Amino acid sequence: MANKRMGRQTVKLTRPPSVVSYACIGSKQEGKGPLAGYFDELCPDSFFGKTTWEQGEAAMQERVLSRALHKGGLQREDLDYLFAGDLLNQCIGSSFGLRDFQIPFFGIYGACSTMGEGLALAALLIDGGFAQLVGAQTSSHFCTAERQYRMPVPYGSQRSPTAQWTATAAGCCILGSQGDGPYLTHVTCGKIVDLGITDSSNMGAAMAPAAYDTLSALFQESSTTPNDYDLILTGDLGALGSRIVREQFAKDGVKLGDRYTDCGLLLYDREKQDMHAGGSGCGCSAAVLNGYVLRGMQEGRWRKVLFAPTGALLSPTSSFQGQSIPGICHAVVFSTTKEVR
Amino acid sequence: MANKRMGRQTVKLTRPPSVVSYACIGSKQEGKGPLAGYFDELCPDSFFGKTTWEQGEAAMQERVLSRALHKGGLQREDLDYLFAGDLLNQCIGSSFGLRDFQIPFFGIYGACSTMGEGLALAALLIDGGFAQLVGAQTSSHFCTAERQYRMPVPYGSQRSPTAQWTATAAGCCILGSQGDGPYLTHVTCGKIVDLGITDSSNMGAAMAPAAYDTLSALFQESSTTPNDYDLILTGDLGALGSRIVREQFAKDGVKLGDRYTDCGLLLYDREKQDMHAGGSGCGCSAAVLNGYVLRGMQEGRWRKVLFAPTGALLSPTSSFQGQSIPGICHAVVFSTTKEVR
Numbered sequence: 047m048a049n050k051r052m053g054r055q056t057v058k059l060t061r062p063p064s065v066v067s068y069a070c071i072g073s074k075q076e077g078k079g080p081l082a083g084y085f086d087e088l089c090p091d092s093f094f095g096k097t098t099w100e101q102g103e104a105a106m107q108e109r110v111l112s113r114a115l116h117k118g119g120l121q122r123e124d125l126d127y128l129f130a131g132d133l134l135n136q137c138i139g140s141s142f143g144l145r146d147f148q149i150p151f152f153g154i155y156g157a158c159s160t161m162g163e164g165l166a167l168a169a170l171l172i173d174g175g176f177a178q179l180v181g182a183q184t185s186s187h188f189c190t191a192e193r194q195y196r197m198p199v200p201y202g203s204q205r206s207p208t209a210q211w212t213a214t215a216a217g218c219c220i221l222g223s224q225g226d227g228p229y230l231t232h233v234t235c236g237k238i239v240d241l242g243i244t245d246s247s248n249m250g251a252a253m254a255p256a257a258y259d260t261l262s263a264l265f266q267e268s269s270t271t272p273n274d275y276d277l278i279l280t281g282d283l284g285a286l287g288s289r290i291v292r293e294q295f296a297k298d299g300v301k302l303g304d305r306y307t308d309c310g311l312l313l314y315d316r317e318k319q320d321m322h323a324g325g326s327g328c329g330c331s332a333a334v335l336n337g338y339v340l341r342g343m344q345e346g347r348w349r350k351v352l353f354a355p356t357g358a359l360l361s362p363t364s365s366f367q368g369q370s371i372p373g374i375c376h377a378v379v380f381s382t383t384k385e386v387r
Numbered sequence: 388m389a390n391k392r393m394g395r396q397t398v399k400l401t402r403p404p405s406v407v408s409y410a411c412i413g414s415k416q417e418g419k420g421p422l423a424g425y426f427d428e429l430c431p432d433s434f435f436g437k438t439t440w441e442q443g444e445a446a447m448q449e450r451v452l453s454r455a456l457h458k459g460g461l462q463r464e465d466l467d468y469l470f471a472g473d474l475l476n477q478c479i480g481s482s483f484g485l486r487d488f489q490i491p492f493f494g495i496y497g498a499c500s501t502m503g504e505g506l507a508l509a510a511l512l513i514d515g516g517f518a519q520l521v522g523a524q525t526s527s528h529f530c531t532a533e534r535q536y537r538m539p540v541p542y543g544s545q546r547s548p549t550a551q552w553t554a555t556a557a558g559c560c561i562l563g564s565q566g567d568g569p570y571l572t573h574v575t576c577g578k579i580v581d582l583g584i585t586d587s588s589n590m591g592a593a594m595a596p597a598a599y600d601t602l603s604a605l606f607q608e609s610s611t612t613p614n615d616y617d618l619i620l621t622g623d624l625g626a627l628g629s630r631i632v633r634e635q636f637a638k639d640g641v642k643l644g645d646r647y648t649d650c651g652l653l654l655y656d657r658e659k660q661d662m663h664a665g666g667s668g669c670g671c672s673a674a675v676l677n678g679y680v681l682r683g684m685q686e687g688r689w690r691k692v693l694f695a696p697t698g699a700l701l702s703p704t705s706s707f708q709g710q711s712i713p714g715i716c717h718a719v720v721f722s723t724t725k726e727v728r
Contacts, residue, residue: 050516051467055491057517098708126392127576134702135476137496141579141700145713150396150576152504153496153700153715155478163493167508174515175391176398235468235491238482359482359494361475367439372486374494 050173053267055260056234062384063172064225066179067118068340070333071110073214075188079314084337086113092189092214100138103187106216106329107132107143110183114218114336125149125220126177129164132185132328133157133212135194139185149181157357158253158282159236160184161217161332162376165353166233168221169378178223185216186327195246195362208248210284210326213313217332219340228343228351232379234264238359240372246365250287250310250323253356256373257283258294261354264377265300272302276348279339280375281331281355282310284324309334309355331355343382351380391514394608396601397575403725404513405566407520408459409681411674412451414555416529420655425678427454433530433555441479444528447557447670448473448484451524455559455677466490466561467518470505473526473669474498474553476535480526490522498698499594499623500577501525502558502673503717506694507574509562510719519564526557527668536587536703549589551625551667554654558673560681569684569692573720575605579700581713587699587706591628591651591664594697597714598624599635602695605718606641613643617689620680621716622672622696623651625665650675650696672696684723692721 052058069086077088087109094105107130115122128147131154132139140153156163164182171177189199191212197203221230239259243252257280265271272278272295280288288308295302309331310324335353342348354377360369393399410427418429428450435446448471456463469488472495473480481494497504505523512518530540532553538544562571580600584593598621606612613619613636621629629649636643650672651665676694683689695718701710 051518054467100704100708101710126395131496133477135704136474136498136700136702138700138702138705141713141715142705142710145579145581145700148578151579151715152508152576155472155494155496157477167493170515170517171511174511174517176511176515177392235493237489238486238492240486359477359479359486361477361479363441363476364479364483367441369442369483372482374482374492 055263056232056267058232059169059173061173062229062231063169063221063223065219065228065340066222066225067114067220068218068336069110069113069117070215070217070337071106072333075319076213076215078319081313081338084341099187099189100134103139103185103190104143106185107139110216110218111181114220118220122147122149125179125181127152127171128181129154129167130183131155131160133191156374156376157359158326158328158331159355159357159374159376160328161335162353162355162378165219165230165378166235166376169230169233172221172223179220181218181220183218184328184332186212186329188212188214191327205322206247208286208323210249210310210323211321212327213325213330213333215329215333217336219336227382228340228380229384230378231381232268234260234377236260236374236376238372238374240370242370244370246360249326249358250284251290252371253358253373254283254287254290256375257291257354257356260375260377272300272305275305275350275352278302278306278352280308282326283308283356284310284326286323343380349382353378353380396604397573397608399573400510400514402514403570403572404510404562404564406560406569406681407563407566408455408561409559409677410451410454410458411556411558411678412447413674416660417554417556419660422654422679425682440528440530441475444480444526444531445484447526448480451557451559452522455561459561463488463490466520466522468493468512469522470495470508471524472496472501474532497715497717498700499667499669499672500696500698500715500717501669502676503694503696503719506560506571506719507576507717510571510574513562513564520561522559522561524559525669525673527553527670529553529555532668546663547588549627549664551590551623551651551664552662553668554666554671554674556670556674558677560677568723569681569721570725571719572722573609575601575718577601577715577717579713579715581711583711585711587701587712590667590699591625592631593712594699594714595624595628595631597716598632598695598697601716601718613641613646616646616691616693619643619647619693621649623667624649624697625651625667627664684721690723694719694721
């Protein structure tokens with residue numbers, strides 16, 4: 047059997063799946079940010095028509111899949127598999143939002159790396175010949191995340207300068223064995239990396255080592271350098287975490303340069319919107335990818351994009367027990383051409 | 388591209404991966420049950436040497452993987468991917484237990500269907516040519532589950548007759564492209580099924596419709612009947628849920644007969660151990676499979692086994708908000724011969 051791996055973590059897809067459709071939705075703050083024009087829906091009601099925020103988050107998952115299907119001219123029956131997960135305990139945003147679709151479902155948990163994990167597995171199942179159309183999606187919600195990880199929003203807690211703002215957003219990407227691109231050409235599966243950071247108000251620093259680890263593996267195993275990409279995006283490391291990644295590569299003599307940025311730095315206007323270290327949450331990188339980035343590729347702004355969302359695999363319980371924060375980063379490469387180097 | 392599907396949910400693997408190694412560990416109650424002799428380790432200390440139960444559950448994940456690697460004569464570097472998840476919020480049993488192994492990691496969430504989901508994805512990645520050795524594992528812990536889903540154990544809450552006992556157990560299965568079997572020949576990915584059950588003390592009834600749905604799809608799409616299997620096992624439906632599955636098939640004129648049972652009915656002696664409706668938790672089906680079942684296949688007790696663990700995709704929050712309980716069931720078929728019909 048052919049092993050399609052380029053190394054320990056990276057797979058080069060022999061028949062790169064194509065993006066067939068994508069959609070993203072957000073709420074009030076996302077509508078005030080610089081990427082507002084790239085959203086398919088901006089709902090000013092943070093309950094999304096429901097009576098609880100958790101049900102609101104589930105409604106986001108339902109709506110973003112419906113929109114992606116509609117934009118692609120697809121029916122729910124057309125999807126062979128759906129990968130989804132979110133930050134809520136037991137991933138109820140996904141399971142409740144998607145229960146009526148009747149699509150074979152694989153629940154995943156990668157914290158804020160979920161969009162990368164879902165795309166990676168979707169691409170592998172298509173390239174392996176097991177499916178023709180597979181969806182990958184995720185969501186996050188400021189109010190459900192604050193209540194679950196920190197304090198209920200009405201308590202009005204002070205936030206530390208390193209804290210990030212959990213996006214109220216969802217993104218869905220549908221990959222297919224046929225299509226006009228962008229194509230998903232490489233998958234790099236992350237390892238869990240934990241360098242001992244314990245401050246759960248500084249997730250960027252906790253996740254940065256995982257991003258550095260996965261990006262290093264991708265560059266090395268695929269024999270590429272940052273210069274081979276038009277855009278390199280980590281997912282929600284924010285200002286501090288992305289600076290750490292930049293510095294780590296600089297120590298190796300590798301300049302990431304202007305082509306590198308972080309989804310958490312793109313979604314909001316940090317000055318005007320007072321977002322501290324930037325945006326975060328599964329929905330942050332998912333919305334940035336499934337709007338701004340993929341549309342930008344289709345419009346010719348970038349030809350080759352490295353998308354590497356990062357997740358912090360902690361829980362409030364693990365933090366209460368004094369544990370450090372394990373991180374993970376799953377990377378995928380999108381290209382406007384099928385040619386794989 | 389060849390679509391390897393037999394239908395909407397079932398894939399027939401063209402090069403069925405082999406079980407290369409497996410292990411299971413349990414604690415005090417598991418050691419008093421009828422399957423005690425099939426465990427690789429029975430630890431009477433429910434903390435597994437740690438100071439909190441959550442860290443104890445993580446230790447179970449670490450130990451069961453170490454044992455499976457050791458039994459297979461494998462090093463951690465030999466595994467191409469590892470799939471794992473558990474019931475704890477944000478799956479910290481898996482992420483903390485497995486963070487030191489440095490194995491490319493895909494976190495999954497399928498509640499008590501996790502063992503089936505992990506095996507399904509592991510088998511697909513191997514058959515697709517992306518990996519040669521992949522691990523799938525999960526765990527559950529009575530004390531962490533009680534605290535998180537119901538009441539802390541020291542409160543001494545009364546349990547309802549339909550309640551099940553969350554197993555303190557973990558199981559790990561390593562699949563490979565080479566091996567002497569048993570072989571994993573078919574994968575049936577479940578859909579989320581929710582018929583409106585809201586009683587979170589009656590998970591068996593909530594998950595039974597998902598088991599019926601997935602088993603029906605598998606029988607139909609692979610043109611098999613229950614008679615084609617020597618053993619059909621659902622995962623932790625317990626006494627009530629498994630009776631519902633049996634009755635549903637009887638209504639269709641299909642007799643499951645003696646070859647059908649449930650992992651939740653096997654792990655404990657329900658009479659002597661006072662386990663109410665039976666065992667449950669991700670670790671229940673994982674331990675039953677990765678001891679009793681796989682060893683039984685190797686010893687010639689069964690040739691063809693249908694393993695279909697079931698998960699309840701609820702959270703305490705969704706129940707507090709009056710929501711019903713979505714269920715899911717992922718099924719895989721093991722056979723002592725590679726020949727696929």
